[in-house]
Amino acid sequence: MKRADIVTLDKRHVWHPYTAMETYIAQTDPMVVVRAEGPYLYDADGRRYLDANGSWWVSTLGHRHPRLVKALVEQASALAHVSLAGITHEPAARLAEELVAIAPGAERAGLPTDQRLSRVFYSDNGSTAVEVAIKMAAQYWAQNGRPQRTRFITLSGAFHGETVGATSVGGVPLFREVFGPLLFDVVHVPSPAEEGGWERAFAAVERTLREQGDTVAGVILEPVLQGAAGMQLYSPAFVKAVREATRAVDTFLIADEVFTGLGRTGARFAVDLADVVPDLLCLAKALSGGLLPFGATLATERVFSGFLGAKDRALYYGHSYCGNPLGSAVAREVLAVYRDEDVLGQVARKSIRVKAAFERMASTVPGLVRPRALGMVGAVDLGGGGYLSHGGWRVYEAARRRGLYLRPLGDTVYIAPALNIPDEALDELLHGVEASLREVAGS
């Protein structure tokens, strides 16, 4: 099919995510991608683009990593799908064992059994991985003597996904305001990434737990890096302090590592930077290497035990595709590639260059503020315009002309490329970002 025909059909019928459709239909000439390989996207005009955000943060091993494709094809030829209700299969069972073996705290001697992340509940994406954690926490307290514990503490700027539950614990006003009447009650505390520092945010958490801990089912956070808020970084000391405070009143800590999990920050999990073991850990995105939707929620043995006993104590929850054999097989191969290609080691080496490049840009390109970087994330702001500002989109256009797909978060220009991006491609990316920023700054 010709490029123009695809665009015509698209504009007639496809409703795009996070897109003002009137403007899109009238003005946008979308990229029509026909192929993707490693860090690159190829469009219908034969142009090549560096994928600066790993296709919304999922493609951490590059597009179509040969080993992942092979694992997918082999699994598809044997068992593509079966429900996980009263049935099990090797990929789901083995993946669960492998996730538990690398989970935060797995190697910590002396960690009590009930605090170990030893159980894996599968779902199909990041939002559902969070939804599962919310329901587990709420139901745990409902049937284990603390039914008044129904509220969650969440951070300003938090992003936990798109379902109504995940939106309820979100903290980006633009994404929640219109649904206000539908959302459940949460306690918002300042983000530890805001001015005032993590201590101010922690004081709010601590006070809420001390005064209202009887009503709090858990604290949910994106450890160390709030992605959708605009790549906001904060100190691991906050995560550690929240862990201690939740233990003091015996409530749950939910770590949403849908974005940070599996190496994005340089550590295997961002909670590892704080040496913290949460009660619930949400994974998706990198877990299936950008091949297909897949999610998992890890729970401690204690949380799991709270659902044993009579039938009405079970978690009545499950998606059609949970534990899907294709996703499970690919996720196992993702973990194997991480081991065999020393992906965390690669991040450690490359992250130094990402950080240096963003610092250099901020000091040489006029108008840039707050350069920041951690692991394979680098970001800088064009003033303080926020999510609906246009500056980032002007950089996006400049970058696109240079063969870079650099979708901004409002006025935040950032990269979150494949963790195994080859060195030459990383150089090309960093130079392209700098040149695009310079072009917009100078116009």
Ligand SMILES: *Cc1c(COP(=O)(O)O)cnc(C)c1O
């Ligand atoms: C992307 C994201 C989600 C939602 O994941 P989906 O797979 O898009 O539903 C949840 N939490 C965080 C931290 C994310 O970055």
